[in-house]
Amino acid sequence: MTTVEIEYCVPCGFLDRAEAIQHQILQQFGERLDSVALVTGDHGVLQVRVDGDVVWDKTDDEYDLDEITRRVRKHV
Template identity: 65%
Template sequence: MTTVEIEYCVPCGMLDRAQNLQRALLSEYGERLDSVALVTGDSGVFEVRADGEAVFDKEEDEYDEDAISESIGDYV
């Protein structure tokens, strides 16, 4: 099964975005995911990892919830 981590910047107020993505992934993949963990960070971070592999980094990619979900699907 797949483990997903969503690391988000606490001081930047990215909790809502992280929770929305977490909810979307759980709705899409449900029991096929081992976990979708929210990981606190700072310095503007918003990264998504599946089984330790980077799937999304806001420094490199434009935020698109559907595209991130599709990328996670490659690991499920």
């Protein structure tokens, strides 16, 4: 099965976005995943990893829940 990690910057206040990503991923793929973990970070990070591979990073990509879900789907 698959593990998803959402690393988010605590000082930046990205918890709400990280939770929204987590919620969407769990709704779409919940029964097919081992876990969807929130990982605290800093320095402006907001990143989604599937089995250790970065599939979405806010420094490179626009925040779009549907796009993030599509990228995760490729690995599930």
